[in-house]
Amino acid sequence: NAGVTQTPKFQVLKTGQSMTLQCAQDMNHEYMSWYRQDPGMGLRLIHYSVGAGITDQGEVPNGYNVSRSTTEDFPLRLLSAAPSQTSVYFCASSSWGGPSVTQYFGPGTRLTVL
Amino acid sequence: AQSVTQLDSQVPVFEEAPVELRCNYSSSVSVYLFWYVQYPNQGLQLLLKYLSGSTLVKGINGFEAEFNKSQTSFHLRKPSVHISDTAEYFCAVSDPPEGGSEKLVFGKGTKLTVNP
Numbered sequence: 606n607a608g609v610t611q612t613p614k615f616q617v618l619k620t621g622q623s624m625t626l627q628c629a630q631d632m633n634h635e636y637m638s639w640y641r642q643d644p645g646m647g648l649r650l651i652h653y654s655v656g657a658g659i660t661d662q663g664e665v666p667n668g669y670n671v672s673r674s675t676t677e678d679f680p681l682r683l684l685s686a687a688p689s690q691t692s693v694y695f696c697a698s699s700s701w702g703g704p705s706v707t708q709y710f711g712p713g714t715r716l717t718v719l
Numbered sequence: 720a721q722s723v724t725q726l727d728s729q730v731p732v733f734e735e736a737p738v739e740l741r742c743n744y745s746s747s748v749s750v751y752l753f754w755y756v757q758y759p760n761q762g763l764q765l766l767l768k769y770l771s772g773s774t775l776v777k778g779i780n781g782f783e784a785e786f787n788k789s790q791t792s793f794h795l796r797k798p799s800v801h802i803s804d805t806a807e808y809f810c811a812v813s814d815p816p817e818g819g820s821e822k823l824v825f826g827k828g829t830k831l832t833v834n835p
Contacts, residue, residue: 609762638823645728647809647825648763663822695762706751706770710762 608632609711611696617717618686626681626714628696634707636699637679638663639671641692642713648695654679686718721745721812725826733834734802740795740829742810752793753811753823754784763809769793780804805833 612627630637638653640663650663654673668690670682679698683690693715699708726741744750751770755763767778774786784795793810810826 640823640825645827647723647827648811648823649825650822653822664824697763706768708765710755710764712762 609698609709611711611714615715622686628679629677630698634698634700638697639681640695643692688718691718721824723810723812723826725829727829729830731832735799737798738800740808742793744791744812751813754795755809757807800833802833
């Protein structure tokens with residue numbers, strides 16, 4: 606049981622490049638989310654998914670795409686990187702069962718866009 | 720839309736002193752409330768959560784929080800802190816995921832520094 610894994614841990618891109626941040630979980634959680642963390646801003650929701658084949662936008666979705674073809678994987682795609690996307694990205698997965706919730710965050714991907 | 724205000728951006732305390740980290744949220748009929756801890760260069764770890772039931776919630780590492788609906792607050796407390804509690808703490812709110820959506824709204828964080 607590896608929990609939530611994210612790759613890569615660090616990435617440097619040039620403006621205009623595209624890339625995919627990977628996120629995987631092995632807990633069969635139905636919910637998965639992507640957040641970005643910027644200094645003094647807390648975490649902001651980019652996109653989320655409530656199950657395979659179902660995704661929706663969060664607070665700051667512009668410039669990012671997601672898909673969820675399997676329960677385990679939830680990749681985040683940057684279409685054309687911009688310096689404003691320099692941030693730390695966290696993936697989370699959770700399972701809600703009546704009055705309880707189980708939730709885990711990945712270790713994060715630190716992205717720099719030059 | 721939900722919003723969360725963490726009233727203190729930084730809280731310095733001495734070891735073995737009590738601490739309270741304050742969190743207020745915008746009003747809603749029902750909410751789920753969370754506190755997370757983030758150690759340097761790590762991801763977030765869930766400290767405790769309020770979903771329903773008792774308004775006093777106990778979490779890991781000796782932390783507890785009290786849900787106050789009338790004041791829309793969810794303050795985090797620990798009676799005696801350790802150096803190892805030095806971290807950033809985030810309060811978050813979510814509407815109950817009826818219909819299947821989970822969307823956490825985070826506060827901007829409080830940096831707790833425990834000094835010897």
